[in-house]
Amino acid sequence: MSLGEFDLIARYFGRPTRRAALGPGDDCALLALRPGMQLAVSCDMLVEGRHFLPTVDPRRLGHKALAVNLSDLAACGAQPLACTLALALPRVDEAWLDGFSAGLYELADAHGCELIGGDTTAGPLNICITVFGEVPAGEALLRSSAEPDDEIWVSHAIGGGIGDARLALEAFRGQVSLPGAVFERVRRAMEQPQPRVALGLALRGVARAAVDVSDGLLGDLSHLLHRSDVGASIDVGRVPRSADLAAQPLALQRLCTLAGGDDYELVFTAPPAAHARVLEAARGADVAVSRIGRIEHEAGLRLVDADGQAVDRVWASFDHFSA
Amino acid sequence: MSLGEFDLIARYFGRPTRRAALGPGDDCALLALRPGMQLAVSCDMLVEGRHFLPTVDPRRLGHKALAVNLSDLAACGAQPLACTLALALPRVDEAWLDGFSAGLYELADAHGCELIGGDTTAGPLNICITVFGEVPAGEALLRSSAEPDDEIWVSHAIGGGIGDARLALEAFRGQVSLPGAVFERVRRAMEQPQPRVALGLALRGVARAAVDVSDGLLGDLSHLLHRSDVGASIDVGRVPRSADLAAQPLALQRLCTLAGGDDYELVFTAPPAAHARVLEAARGADVAVSRIGRIEHEAGLRLVDADGQAVDRVWASFDHFSA
Structure with a gap:
């Protein structure tokens, strides 16, 4: 130049x-x-x-x-x-x-x-x-401070969920066809994510550990678990999704919410006693949070349904299909 | 990946x-x-x-x-x-x-x-x-604080000068042919510049304004002059060069020293009263410094020889030739 x-x-x-x-x-x-x-x-x-x-x-x-x-x-x-x-x-x-x-x-x-x-x-x-x-000094939320019995939360837009950015990517890839208005909405989720800065500030002294979801909920949560030397159970039915994503096949829903990427939401842990303060922090930050699981002593990440039954990683087949 | x-x-x-x-x-x-x-x-x-x-x-x-x-x-x-x-x-x-x-x-x-x-x-x-x-706080060396009558200095390796990196580049471009040992030495100047961190620290409270030479001595000095709202005269004969560079044609010497780039030396100004302290700072930092000119009220950059006669920008023709 x-x-x-x-x-x-x-x-x-x-x-x-x-x-x-x-x-x-x-x-x-x-x-x-x-x-x-x-x-x-x-x-x-x-x-x-x-x-x-x-x-x-x-x-x-x-x-x-x-x-x-x-x-x-x-x-x-x-x-x-x-x-x-x-x-x-x-x-x-x-x-x-x-x-x-x-x-x-x-x-x-x-x-x-x-x-x-x-x-x-x-x-x-x-x-x-x-x-x-x-x-x-000393108040930063880290990945390394989760403790067994902590509740696991994920942030999302009020009335929305996570996974919309991945749904948009699949539409760009021609793997799904979406009505025009739906495509524009999820495309915006992919192209203009809203960083949860106000929530992060409100969670200081309330949450114990946190990570942002950039590469997929389970992948980023795994980093947190690894750094904290703990495991977790996730109730996949509780992972929030938008009405548009909920209208898609279950395998695609799970791909998008659990392994989607580009969400730029916060997944964080807090002791059960802080439950009400977590909800209050989210209200003050004008964002929704959903409790999706619990930190456990045993290493690894277990996916269960509402009855506590193990859930297959069924989206893997979709991922393979779309790769 | x-x-x-x-x-x-x-x-x-x-x-x-x-x-x-x-x-x-x-x-x-x-x-x-x-x-x-x-x-x-x-x-x-x-x-x-x-x-x-x-x-x-x-x-x-x-x-x-x-x-x-x-x-x-x-x-x-x-x-x-x-x-x-x-x-x-x-x-x-x-x-x-x-x-x-x-x-x-x-x-x-x-x-x-x-x-x-x-x-x-x-x-x-x-x-x-x-x-x-x-x-x-308040002690950073800035580009904007040079004052008329300040002496202008440039750092360089003891026994060396500036412009060797550009000489290496011209050799890579096939514009000059250098003996093997000379090529290896100037190539190292280009590929492994030594940042003058110790000198910068020693010049706090001694120098008035400073900039590092990355795009060429005159170009970077011009940024300093512009930000300080002053001009300067440079005695081109005083600009230090290595023996290897001094063995090259004059136009190439001037191209390399004045418009070379990739030197990563410091060019800085200091009041004449600080002359001895500048030399002391350089000695302490195990680096050489050469006084090459003076800050003046009048805007612009004037190149002169030892007698104060204006010097043409003769290297421009070489630069054109090699472009």
């Missing part, structure tokens, strides 16, 4: 900062933390064709690129402060930059997260955001 | 941390700052073919990927603390990962910079490192 093109990019991402001690344009950005606070850091790299489709609206992509990072802060109960953006672009496309930056800044502003710096270069499209939050 | 391949990558980059409050493996890493300190953040994205040649030894690439970021911390006078690494890989190549991670950790260890997290994904090769340092 020529210098002129770099100037162009600076125009899209060089907005002055108000809270950071020093924003874009120097060798480093400078951030101050309040006394007693720790810095929470997370970093995600998004690649075309793997994390988003070439057809995605750049405004939604700008939203999603930041959302997946804010979701990591949410899972730690951290308050967003700032982010950096590194961007490799095959060419300077003003319409694309206009949409992408608008989507990114819109979500950033909604969460008080300032863009403080970054890098741009020519190259195959690649988006790498590193996000910074603050959390009182 | 399969889960097994991700486990493999975790093996290369999952080394436990000792100082960070929380290292790799959770949704976020956690860092504590000492009281009175600000966080300095910088982020660089490296793309194959643009920032490094496909033929580079992965160990040197791991070094360089971190070095270019540490150089930004050095230019701010910040003490390195930690970094995150996001990596897109076309395939899992154990020999490559082994070399890359060894080179990265070696330089990280030398500067007390812990790898606290990151992301890996399949995709065209892309390396994005975000680096974190700390600096006492």
